[in-house]
Amino acid sequence: MAHVTASVEYGMHCLLWLIDKGETPLSCRDLADLQGLSPTFLAKIFAKLEKAGIVRATEGVRGGYVLAQKPEDISVLAVVDAIEGRKPLFDCQEIRGRCAVFGNSPPGWAMAGTCSVHAVMLRAEKAMRESLAAQSLADVATVVYRKAPPEFSTELQEWIDHRVNGRGRRSGVASTAS
Template identity: 40%
Template sequence: MQYSVGVEYALHCLVYLIDVPSKESVGIKDLAEFQGLSETFLSKVFGKLSKAGIVSSVPGVKGGYKLAKSPEDVSFWDVVEAVEGHKPIFQCKNIKDNGYLYREGCCSAPSFCTINLVMLSAEEKMRDDLRSKTLSWLNEELNRVLPKQIREETRKYFS
């Protein structure tokens, strides 16, 4: 299982928006330049975040994006789901029903697939863990693990 790099860029950029005053926004150009990636790519990511209600766009020359929700109310899972969509990671194809015994009519297939149940359970545990981590948590964690100067310079860049 692998998430696209869009999830990583989204989480990084959303942290940068936390300290932006509520009446201001950050332009996609500044966010893309800071990350060293194309505006087009980041615009697509932010379009998905906007559609999910995580960010809101501010039109105009000084426009850009700002958080539409409190950082406490945006989980990692919210971001993953916004960027990646809603499809399950494991998609059971019921291959058990094609097994020799079922094809020959010796046995009837059970109504569930044990492998699918295990995979769905594991996926739910991962989602629960990602739901427990919010942008607020990430911001606090970055304050703890990164040098103070890096955090200050990042905030200055976007102010």
Template identity: 40%
Template sequence: MQFSIGVEYALHCLTYFVDTPSGTTIGVKELATFQGVSETYLSKIFTKLKKAGIVRSMPGVKGGYELARHPGKINFWDVIAAIEGTQPFFQCAEIRQKCILLEGKDNDPKNCAPCTINVVMLEAEELMRDHLKSKTIAWLNETILSKQKGQHEEGVNWFREALNRR
């Protein structure tokens, strides 16, 4: 299992909206420049975030995106689901049904029990999903601020200046 780099870009970008004054939008161009990533690539990510109701877009010369919900109500799983989809990580192929010992025993109740491997994988996925749901964009912003205050403030100032140049 591996999340795409799009998830990382999305999470980083969403933190920049937390300290943006209410009613202020940030354009994909500014976000892409700041992150050092293609504007086209980031635009695709923001289309997915918008479709998921995480951000909303504002048209116009000074248009862009803003958070559609409070940062404390947007969790990591919301972002992952928006970018990657909600397909299970493990998909049981029921290969045990092809075992030679089961030939002619398709109706045996012992063969109808859930696949133990699948059960374990689904439990693990649920634990991970619950953990990711417990971490929000607000939490991420606070954590970054507490560990990298100077760099965080530089980022906030960079966006302020970029938005003033529009």
């Protein structure tokens, strides 16, 4: 979990729009347009989310993505790990043994146990992972919809319905999840 990039933010926002859609899939193009993103960029994120079992792709003219699990079963940590990979927060370089006073051979006490700086970072990473694991996609959605005015849900659903229904009237070429 080195640096958490904007990919996680984009992925989380797009996952929020899949909640309560049931089996109505949204394509990467729809989700990208909804968020003002590049469909190609978003397709890379959704490939990772699909591999992790967070979303499921459907094919066909009206194909796209649906949640593969209930929102309350998808932790924020699962999304972060799916998109970023499980990288450590801190990569200890063991510089504690390079002190000029030690010459070329650091004493045993200097190298014993976990590096003190690394230990602090390990505790911080553990706390961060626990906090992210304790929050679900449903928890985040609750906060979003609590802040939004009541008409937002209706407007969002109308936008999605327009996009999904419009896909069947395209040139007749079958599209996939992207």
